[in-house]
Every structure is written in C-alpha cells, then in structure tokens.
Amino acid sequence: MAEDKGEDKEKVTHKLEPDTELRFEVEAGATVQLELTKGLAEVFGTELILNKKCTFQGGSKLAVYTFHGCTVTLTGKTESAYIAKETPMTMYVNTHAALEQMRQKADEEFTRGPRVMVVGPTDVGKSTVCRMLLNYAVRMERAPIYVDLDVGQGNIAIPGTIGALIVERPASVEEGFSEVAPLVFHFGHKSPGDNLTLYDLLISQLAEMVNLRCESNKRANTSGVVINTCGWVRGGGYHSIVHTAGAFEVDLVVVLDQERLYNELKRDLPDFVKVILQPKSGGVVERSKETREESRDNRIRQYFYGKKNDLFPHTFEVKFNEVKIYKIGAPSLPDSCMPIGMVVQDNKTKLVPIQPSQSLSNRVLSISLGEVGDDDIVTTNVAGFIVITQVDMDRQSYTLLSPSPRPLPRSVLLVSDIPFMDIK
Known part of the structure; x- marks a missing residue:
C-alpha cells in the first residue's frame, strides 16, 4: 500500500505479506487505533491479540511485524503509514x-x-x-x-x-x-x-x-x-x-x-x-532537540498522571524544616584556591545542601531511601519522585506534586536540573 501522509481517512486496512512490517506514526494531537483482523503479528516482540483494538496517542511511532502474513486496520489520522519489505x-x-x-x-x-x-x-x-x-x-x-x-x-x-x-x-x-x-x-x-x-x-x-x-x-x-x-x-x-x-x-x-x-x-x-x-531498522527516525525535550516532559507527566491520564497525584505543603534537599556534585575549585599540594578528589560526588529559594520551583526531585547523616546517600536508591510547584518564602513552605498523599516516605530529597511544569 502506498504511503499515506496525513490524509483524512478514518479507517485504512493494510495486508502484510510474510516477513514485512507496517510502520506508522500518529499525527500530533490525533489518536489512532490499531486492530489485527487476520493472521499473526507483533509490535516490538509483543504479540497482537486478534480483534483487540490498541490505542496510540499523537507522536507515537510503531512497527507491526509479521512472520506469516496478516491484515491490520488503522483507524485515525497518521502522519505516515507504509509497509516495509526490508527489515532487520x-x-x-x-x-x-x-x-x-x-x-x-x-x-x-x-x-x-x-x-x-x-x-x-x-x-x-x-x-x-x-x-x-x-x-x-x-x-x-x-x-x-x-x-x-x-x-x-x-x-x-x-x-x-x-x-x-x-x-x-x-x-x-x-x-x-x-x-x-x-x-x-x-x-x-x-x-x-x-x-x-x-x-x-x-x-x-x-x-x-x-x-x-x-x-x-x-x-x-x-x-x-x-x-x-x-x-x-x-x-x-x-x-x-x-x-x-x-x-x-x-x-x-x-x-x-x-x-x-x-x-x-x-x-x-x-x-x-x-x-x-x-543494522538499525529503516523505520527509525532522527529526533530533534525539541522532540527529545517534549518526550522527557511526557515521561515525567506519565509518572504522575499515568499513560492514559488515569492517575490522580496529590498536592500538599511541607515546611522547609521537614525536608533536607541536596544536590550531588559541587563546582570544582581552581588550584589557586587550594592549599599547596592538596587536590579535591570527590567534588563530583559530593553531597551539597541546598537552601530554600525560588530556583527550586518546577524542579523534579528524587526521594532518597537514605537518612540524614548517612554517608552513602549518593549511592542509595530512591523511593519515588516529586515536583516542587511553589516555594513560599513567607510561610517557609514548599508546595509539592506527589503521586502519593502526605507524609513523604523519607525526608532526604535530591534535586535534579530537569524542569517540569505541572500543566495538565
């Protein structure tokens, strides 16, 4: 079947021969349903169930592969959809x-x-x-x-x-x-x-x-x-x-x-x-910097709201003195600032306390399973993630977006340089 570039077609049926794959990309802002109507097929190693509809959001890129031949139906707007005979x-x-x-x-x-x-x-x-x-x-x-x-x-x-x-x-x-x-x-x-x-x-x-x-x-x-x-x-x-x-x-x-x-x-x-x-698959496309940033943002949003917007995160306040916020890694000091012969070995893995400030707004933080005073917080795994949505210097409190209700499971928070705006 010829490539379909965004034509306003509600339903398109594709017949695939053995050892071919249907590659398609969902148009931005659109939703596409994929249904296997005959034969056997898989998506990245997961078998499709006959007559079960799978829904994909705008920007999704998929490949439906068949060893033995199949018929699939796409319902909705695609940016492109074509059958590839050359596949690795x-x-x-x-x-x-x-x-x-x-x-x-x-x-x-x-x-x-x-x-x-x-x-x-x-x-x-x-x-x-x-x-x-x-x-x-x-x-x-x-x-x-x-x-x-x-x-x-x-x-x-x-x-x-x-x-x-x-x-x-x-x-x-x-x-x-x-x-x-x-x-x-x-x-x-x-x-x-x-x-x-x-x-x-x-x-x-x-x-x-x-x-x-x-x-x-x-x-x-x-x-x-x-x-x-x-x-x-x-x-x-x-x-x-x-x-x-x-x-x-x-x-x-x-x-x-x-x-x-x-x-x-x-x-x-x-x-x-x-x-x-x-070789890489012919269906792989190069992503722009903007696309990568959007993908990161979507990944964080899915953590809090679910991939189908079926989760409901919580918003609550914590006082500055209830949590300890750290950043891993301190700026390296020039040799001229160090005593003669002394070299700082661990500035990249040093735990640096962070004071409350507006710069923490809309930042993603990890909840460390370590305790205040532990020497190994840097190499301790995390329990989950939160976002500071607001810093109130007058009330001495942070407003948090959290997947779970209060209280936080631990008081040690590790700040990242990855931003997230909670706009649902």
Whole structure:
C-alpha cells in the first residue's frame, strides 16, 4: 500500500505479506487505533491479540511485524503509514535464539545467564531492540533483568535516573513494561557528560545490586541481563560504555549502525566478550532537540498522571524544616584556591545542601531511601519522585506534586536540573 501522509481517512486496512512490517506514526494531537483482523503479528516482540483494538496517542511511532502474513486496520489520522519489505527483524530474532541457547546452557550447568549490552549513537533504535529481546525471552518463560542507563530518555523511571527491573511478562503494546518495584538511582541530569564521575559510580553500584539480585533469584540469574545505553559514543561516553561492559561483566555487545564503534569495542574489550554489528531498522527516525525535550516532559507527566491520564497525584505543603534537599556534585575549585599540594578528589560526588529559594520551583526531585547523616546517600536508591510547584518564602513552605498523599516516605530529597511544569 502506498504511503499515506496525513490524509483524512478514518479507517485504512493494510495486508502484510510474510516477513514485512507496517510502520506508522500518529499525527500530533490525533489518536489512532490499531486492530489485527487476520493472521499473526507483533509490535516490538509483543504479540497482537486478534480483534483487540490498541490505542496510540499523537507522536507515537510503531512497527507491526509479521512472520506469516496478516491484515491490520488503522483507524485515525497518521502522519505516515507504509509497509516495509526490508527489515532487520530476522537478525534480531537470530540474536534472541543465540541468547536462548546460552540460557539453556546456564540452566544445565547452574551458571549465570547471558548479559547483553545494546550500544550505538542516538536514534538507532537501541530501546526498541532491548524491548524485543526482553519480550522474546519472556515468551520463552524467562525472567531477564532489564537495565536502562539512558538518563536522557529513560524507560524504567523518569529522565535523570538509571535503573533495573525484573521483566516477567511481555510489554503491553500500548504502555510498555510493567514498572512494579524497579531499582532506581538518582543521577539528576539529562546527559552523562554533566557528571561523568557520578554516572560511572552509579553504574558500578547498579551492577553490584543486579549481581545481588541474581544471587537470590535463580530464574533471573539464568535468564540474564539486557542493558540499554545512552547515545553518547565518543570520548567520555565511549569510556562509560567500556566501564559498563566491565561492571556488568557482559558476554555480548550488540552495536547498532556504527562500524567505527564496533571496531573500537572489538579492539578494547576482552576476547571473551563477543561484539556484533547489526543494522538499525529503516523505520527509525532522527529526533530533534525539541522532540527529545517534549518526550522527557511526557515521561515525567506519565509518572504522575499515568499513560492514559488515569492517575490522580496529590498536592500538599511541607515546611522547609521537614525536608533536607541536596544536590550531588559541587563546582570544582581552581588550584589557586587550594592549599599547596592538596587536590579535591570527590567534588563530583559530593553531597551539597541546598537552601530554600525560588530556583527550586518546577524542579523534579528524587526521594532518597537514605537518612540524614548517612554517608552513602549518593549511592542509595530512591523511593519515588516529586515536583516542587511553589516555594513560599513567607510561610517557609514548599508546595509539592506527589503521586502519593502526605507524609513523604523519607525526608532526604535530591534535586535534579530537569524542569517540569505541572500543566495538565
């Protein structure tokens, strides 16, 4: 079927031949319903249910793939919709098959399952490949651990964090993976380059926690780990990729769409780490800076209001003296300000108290599970997130947007440089 660019068609039926996929993007402000009416098909590894309608909001980009042929119907306005005959899906499925063989061997020998890391520049489909590998594993009755290190466009919690999650059921076509009891750490920035020292420290801490989880959960241990990374692959970003491979002791690195990165990792990683190069999907499109910011904003909004606006957050006040707000990382002092021979080693991971001010308005904060006075607050996971919507200096109070009613579970708050305006 020819590409449809925003034509005002209410209902369009697409017939897909075997090993093809329907790629479509929902027009901004519109809603599109997808329905499988015949055959078998999947979206990023999740099987579609026959005659069940799935709803997608404006800006959503999806690909419906079929191994055996199918018929699907799109109802609503699409920015574009076309059937692609060239797709790398066979390669991705073969990667899953190789990982499954490693899991079977781990079952037989009572060893650790495969750990795979997906790397590549921005906008090559890393998150999508991770989602497919996880979904295929779960469909084989596995329970892999998903690790997301993309602080700019995180899928486990909100932007500015890294985290891990045991995946026990396929992702919902509409809403993604169930985010029950994730392990999340506060980073506070939308790019690793804003504090690379802290980023690497948190990766090491997360790897240690994942190892502990694997030791206590045999099924997760043999199912392995799937790691999503950020799109910064040069300089400090490349060093973080190598650091991540070592911290998580990965067995396989999948490089998407960049031969240079593939060759550098082949050179720098140990011989027992297998590095493979795979193409990106033709449906992946480059996102603008504005689109990325809008995506971050939507992700935070979904945390408070739900992906279908079916959650109702709470607004309440807390006094300045009821909470302690910190920022991780202090500005580095020039050598001229330091005593001779003294070097500050930990300014990037230093906990800095923040005084109440209007600059805290419309800022996202993490609720640390640490207590005031703990030495390890920086590397302690978080309970959730709030937004300071107003600072009242006269009343000495903050107005908070919170997913739960008062009181806050902890009094230690970590401020991020990621803004959020609560405009519903």
